[in-house]
Amino acid sequence: MLKWLVKYGALICVLNTILQNIERKMPYPLSVLADIGDYIFLFLMFIFSFIILVNPELIRRVIFHKAFGFLVLINFLNLLYFIFMHNIHDKEAIEFMLARGVQFSLFSISIYYNINYYKNTFFLHVSYAIFLMILVGLIVEPNIFSGRYQGITVNPNMLGAFSCLAFSILFLHESKKSNLQLFMLFIFFIISFASGSRAILVGIMLAFLFKYGFSIKNLGFGVFGVLLFLLVVNLQLETSINRYASQGLLGDRILQYEYGLKTFLNKPWLGYGLDKYSYIDKDLVPINLRGPIKGAHNGYLAFLVQYGLIFGGIIISIIFYKSTVLLRKFYRKKGNEVIYLFIISFALISSLFESLITGINAFHTILFWFALSFLSYTNYLNENKYN
Numbered sequence: 001m002l003k004w005l006v007k008y009g010a011l012i013c014v015l016n017t018i019l020q021n022i023e024r025k026m027p028y029p030l031s032v033l034a035d036i037g038d039y040i041f042l043f044l045m046f047i048f049s050f051i052i053l054v055n056p057e058l059i060r061r062v063i064f065h066k067a068f069g070f071l072v073l074i075n076f077l078n079l080l081y082f083i084f085m086h087n088i089h090d091k092e093a094i095e096f097m098l099a100r101g102v103q104f105s106l107f108s109i110s111i112y113y114n115i116n117y118y119k120n121t122f123f124l125h126v127s128y129a130i131f132l133m134i135l136v137g138l139i140v141e142p143n144i145f146s147g148r149y150q151g152i153t154v155n156p157n158m159l160g161a162f163s164c165l166a167f168s169i170l171f172l173h174e175s176k177k178s179n180l181q182l183f184m185l186f187i188f189f190i191i192s193f194a195s196g197s198r199a200i201l202v203g204i205m206l207a208f209l210f211k212y213g214f215s216i217k218n219l220g221f222g223v224f225g226v227l228l229f230l231l232v233v234n235l236q237l238e239t240s241i242n243r244y245a246s247q248g249l250l251g252d253r254i255l256q257y258e259y260g261l262k263t264f265l266n267k268p269w270l271g272y273g274l275d276k277y278s279y280i281d282k283d284l285v286p287i288n289l290r291g292p293i294k295g296a297h298n299g300y301l302a303f304l305v306q307y308g309l310i311f312g313g314i315i316i317s318i319i320f321y322k323s324t325v326l327l328r329k330f331y332r333k334k335g336n337e338v339i340y341l342f343i344i345s346f347a348l349i350s351s352l353f354e355s356l357i358t359g360i361n362a363f364h365t366i367l368f369w370f371a372l373s374f375l376s377y378t379n380y381l382n383e384n385k386y387n
Contacts, residue, residue: 005047010110010370011122013103015129016040017363018162022133023154026140030152041361045099048106062112063105067380068373070322071104074315078274081311085273092275099360107373115381118374119336123169130166131184134159134191148196148238157354160197160240161364163188165343168207172339193232193239198249199350200240206349210342253297253353259285260296264304271308278302278355299351302358319357319372323348326375329382337378340371347371 005012019037022030052058064072078097086093111118137151137159138144148156167188170181177185192200205225212218232241263272263281272279278295279302285293296302303312323344330341347356347368359365 002047002051006051006109007114007117008110009044009048009106010118011125012040013044013106014126014363014366014370016044017361017366018129018133020361021153021158021162021363023150023152026152030136030140044106045102048102048109049098051109052102052105058109063108065108065112065377065380067377068104068108070318070376071108071369071373074318075101075104077311077315081270081307082274085270090273090275093273096274096277096360103360103366104369104373107370108377111370111374111377115374115377119378123173123336123339124175127166127170127173127181127184127188130162131187134163134187144191144194145237145239149191149194151191156195157197157199158363160192160195160200161362163191163195164197164200164203165346165364165367167192168203168342168346169339171207172211172336172342174334174336193241196238196240196243198240198244198247199354201244201249202349203346206346207342210338210345250353252292255289256280256293256295256297257301259289259293260298260301260305263296264301267308268304269308269310271304271306271312274306277306277358279305295355297353297355299347299354299356299358302355306358320348322372322376326372326379329379330375337375340375343367343371344375 016037019033020041022033022037024031024034026033052063062068078100082090082093082097088094133153134151137153140152141149143149150156150159153159153162167185170177170185170188189204192204208218208221212221229241229245232239233245235242259280262284263279266281266284272281280293280295282290282293296305300316303316306312307315326344327341330337343364347364350364351357356362356365357368
């Protein structure tokens with residue numbers, strides 16, 4: 001049992017975000033799935049903490065492996081920050097630090113012991129799980145164009161993230177597509193636009209760019225995209241295209257950036273604390289705006305608010321350095337590594353208008369850190385000719 005968890009712990013962690021992001025107001029039994037997801041998360045954190053504690057050799061050989069050194073460094077910065085800024089009674093800060101540390105260790109261990117699975121089959125299982133979630137949503141709420149569609153998830157943007165990433169990873173997967181998988185791609189594509197998320201426009205265009213590059217084929221798809229835009233923009237819908245046409249890519253994000261920046265400047269050097277990720281200080285926001293202003297919706301600004309310029313700047317630098325190295329190493333390679341490269345690139349871009357790469361249980365956030373870990377270890381194997 002423990003060996004199976006070691007090998008597939010990262011898969012469980014990723015799939016569990018589907019349960020954790022189900023709307024708790026859904027009819028029974030869907031309403032209890034989010035609670036089940038929380039229990040699974042706690043179980044994973046506990047069991048992997050136990051595995052690590054009783055296997056000190058695992059720490060030396062895997063967790064402190066050169067390929068995962070950037071994760072160890074971030075965990076060390078979290079510990080150092082906690083010592084400087086928190087005390088033992090800051091329960092939420094402790095929970096964030098421990099959850100991040102165990103999650104990073106879980107990724108390292110799963111990749112180290114099961115890398116072929118995460119290279120070849122992992123993304124197919126993820127796409128099938130999301131497809132099942134969407135099918136359930138269509139049964140519960142089949143009217144996908146009666147406003148912004150969210151299915152059974154907590155909000156439309158979350159559904160957009162699931163469907164767009166599922167479309168992209170299946171689209172980019174090197175395996176030959178079956179009829180079922182072609183149908184899945186169609187459903188993912190439609191649901192992505194029905195969610196009204198503007199980020200999916202970036203994600204889907206990026207997926208086609210990764211697939212076909214600057215080619216005649218992509219030029220044809222570009223023409224199709226323009227025709228689709230002209231057709232949909234005149235309909236009374238709330239799709240991603242309609243929202244982009246009426247609000248642009250950023251829309252109300254500018255106002256949230258403003259108060260996110262004011263929050264950062266209020267405590268610029270050491271920030272608000274580990275428990276304040278994706279945070280805006282409501283005391284700095286006028287009362288009439290406190291409802292709409294819920295977060296900075298910018299991953300980099302969120303880091304600076306959470307950690308301050310000193311620690312946050314170091315962590316952002318680690319992310320960009322590791323991402324740049326991996327993009328340079330893999331951008332011309334073929335195979336399923338390109339999916340991980342896409343996840344990293346999409347996260348870095350969409351973090352300009354979403355609070356990605358900061359939290360614990362968001363789907364794209366988890367995939368981002370997992371993608372960095374996977375490509376870092378794969379690059380190590382390539383350079384040392386172990387594969």
